[in-house]
Amino acid sequence: MSSFVTGDGRTHMPSGLMRESLVSKTLIAATEGGRVRPMVPGVKFIAIGGQSIMDRGALVLLPLVEAIAALAKRHKMVIGVSGGSRSRHTLAIGLDLGLPIGGLARIVGSIEEQNRNILQFLLAPHGGITFIKEHFQDLSMFLAGGLIPVCIGQPPYHFWEPPPEQGRLPENGADVGLFLMAELIGAEHMVFVKDVDGVYDADPRKHPGARRMAEVTAAELLAMNLPDLPVERELLHCIERSRLLDRCRLIDGREPALLARSLDGEAVGTLIRASTRGRP
């Protein structure tokens, strides 16, 4: 039992951070480096696109569900899902009404919950369950039970969504939220399943010579400043800052066989990774 430190009008608990503002750059730099502990190692994190996969209905979704169910027999997996067309409609109406950024962030999650409920229903025969933030710390139990947790992507920033650097849309969407979950879990593999076969160095619809990149660093992608990207721009910042998971793969979910190949470590789609592995 440590004794308290007094004498300046405050009652302190002795610790390495006692009396610190926690704002000092020198202090923050001193907390850099070293290992970070994963929460549940060995997990494969699969992010299913909303507009790109869910909105295509049975044609694309059902074969993907079958692929996930088959893979769940030999992988510990968490499935995340985003919103899609109804999220975009929500944003369009919300912006027309002049809602603040935190208001938009608060309401888009409902659409993701619809998609999560759909995906959970389809995966239920194979062990699919809803995975909500209040049960984040129960993940080990779900996985030990052979279940397939299905969660939404939108991070719970809600009214506290920070103002974006540009534009009027929340920067932190499903791609960011799912990556942050995967980082905290210390996932072994993260794959975004969308309707493109990778990231191109230009828009392939407008530039016939556009080349798919098999591997690219998040920093390179940010520097290329492409007018459009199949993933959220803020995801690239998160990849660069991550202390645990430093990469993710983007594959085309219209070819469900790619999912197994991705989990087996094959170089399918595009690998987006941090420019330096680990931190100084």
Place this chain on the structure above:
Amino acid sequence: MSRDAAGRIWTAGLDNVFAGQTTSNVALYEAYADVPQVRVLPDVWIVKIGGQSIMDRGRAAVFPIIEELIQARDEGIQYVLGTGGGTRARHVYALGLDLELPTGMLAKLGSGVPVQNARMLQMLMARNGGIVVYHDDFEKLPLYLKTGCIPITSGMPPFEFWEKSPDVGRLPANRTDAGMFLLAEFLGARGVLFVKDEPGLFTADPKKDPKATLIPEASAEDLLASGQDDLIVERVVLEYMTRARHMREIRIVNGLERGQVLAALRGEPVGSVIRSRGRG
């Protein structure tokens, strides 16, 4: 089922500027740019009571501030109180760092202490209408304020496990200053007031450097550019100010000086301010 050209299940009613687009498309930055953003609760102050600076001083600091807050409420001034963490938060961060816990886990742990402080204030202010408001209760703020209640909340934003790894170090960048600022920005509040044990920003930490001098009016942009090692508010607050639509100014008062909190809530230019030019 009817489908659009890309194979998505579609209805005309869902068509909008974002339909079929990724949210990373730079062309969308301009969408709704001219729509004014509503102020959700424009008459309400956001007041943050420091953890280490006020709460950890106990009754000597807390009771006089409560008196002024009650007086302000009786004068018809509306506000939401939020609390910082203080020395116990620093202790748990130090413990978590020693155990190699990731940033998201530190943010989760850091959330526990401001809640204690909010509950302490509520017990002290209950007979004057003090109530604890949790993150899910914010949509009831109009009711609480209309009945003359004093909503008290934890200053910590609800990011928890979704707190991003910062650029440098491990400590969560978004703590209680950021939480209260973002809440003020969402509400389009009348102002945001930080009650600390100093009258404002100094050139260095005045508790450590006797030569530090007060900066009565500072610019967020200049402070970010100057790289000053220590600050009186979390650095992200300055960054958010530069992107904010409503909250381009924060005020800091020394709560240990009698009359400062009440004067600030009456709109008097006490303490010091930090302003942002914004994006024009």
